[in-house]
Amino acid sequence: MELKRVVVTGLGALTPIGNTKDEYWNGLISGKSGAAPITYFDAEKFKTKFACELKNFNPTDFLDRKEARKMDRFTQYAMVASDEAIADAKLDLDTINKLRVGVIWGAGIGGLETFQDEVLNFAAGDGSPRFNPFFIPKMIADIAPGNISIKNGFMGPNYTTVSACASSANAMIDALNYIRLGHCDVVVTGGSEAAVTIAGMGGFNAMHALSTRNESPETASRPFDATRDGFVLGEGAGAIILEEYEHAKARGAKIYAELVGGGMSSDAHHMTAPHPDGIGVMAVMRNCLENAGLKPEDVDHINTHGTSTPLGDVAELKAITEVFGEHAKTININSTKSMTGHLLGAAGAIEAIASILAMENGIVPPTINHEVVDEKIDPELNLTLNKAQKREVKVAMSNTFGFGGHNACVLFRKLD
Incomplete structure (x- = not known):
């Protein structure tokens, strides 16, 4: 069979150097570092005391307060980035065939902070099994695409790919193939992660995977440099709208590029x-x-x-x-x-x-x-x-x- 062509029609980014795709791009070309001392918790006793956290991000600027409380940060990030990408693609949610719109998302870990906090709360209590009723749905890695589809009514393929740091690239490849084979017209794809937590930093430190350049966090991520000593943990989300080429042309969509393989x-x-x-x-x-x-x-x-x-x-x-x-x-x-x-x-x-x-x-x-x-x-x-x-x-x-x-x-x- 002849495979269909797949193009990129929308982008959304929530990153340590910019909270929109345009801010992200400006941060990239200016050579901006997103690394700084950790603010989410007291990291004084950790071997690594810094990370690439999001800056000036408040989920309630984008999400209803009650809804935000039902989501781990990795899902909040997914919602914000996917909203930007959908808007950037100018998808008309009233006319598009939602049965042929999928959401295929990547997450290496999922709701790590939710899991960590629930276990810490239990350990600090009297032994009674008091857990948040949203514990499981906040934690599971597939909940991010689930929430994206629920919000927008997308009824095509919906799942999360989990392959550690290759997760969102695997999600893009799956999305590419679903469209190539004619099963979808559009797929919202990408990935999100929120592992700058006590457990995340502690676990990666225990593996000796992270840089310990605490005296100069902004220079700690130094790929290819002879003095490199490990990676710097980051967080955020990226969302990409992939679309069948003829479908995109028919609605006059802006096309950024073609995903060819x-x-x-x-x-x-x-x-x-x-x-x-x-x-x-x-x-x-x-x-x-x-x-x-x-x-x-x-x-x-x-x-x-x-x-x-x-x-x-x-x-x-x-x-x-x-x-x-x-x-x-x-x-x-x-x-x-x-x-x-x-x-x-x-x-x-x-x-x-x-x-x-x-x-x-x-x-x-x-x-x-x-x-x-x-x-x-x-x-x-x-x-x-x-x-x-x-x-x-x-x-x-x-x-x-x-x-x-x-x-x-x-x-x-x-x-x-």
């Missing part, structure tokens, strides 16, 4: 560490190119997973060099996590948005905080260090990899 693979190596030879990462990029019907030399820009970990950054760049050969030296490579921190299950969504906006604006956001050259990294690679670079981007790739060895990759192309 997605790839998936597994490292099959270790719970948390990447394969040192980047075998799974090479496979996922090759799978993505094949799925899109593109060649390595077609790619202009790669937004890497680039978490700022000693092992991961080197393995990913080695894999890029292996897959793209000499062409790798002509690609604008970057890591926007240097600014946003790592949004876990939402990372793929906000980084795909960054790639789409780079294509639209002809500017590749920088990898900030680079000071010391890592001798393990090819010096001829253009890592877009410290300043944004003007560049016509016709094809952009976005990589995301998760604990458990989950790898996902998406490719966007500028529409002719």
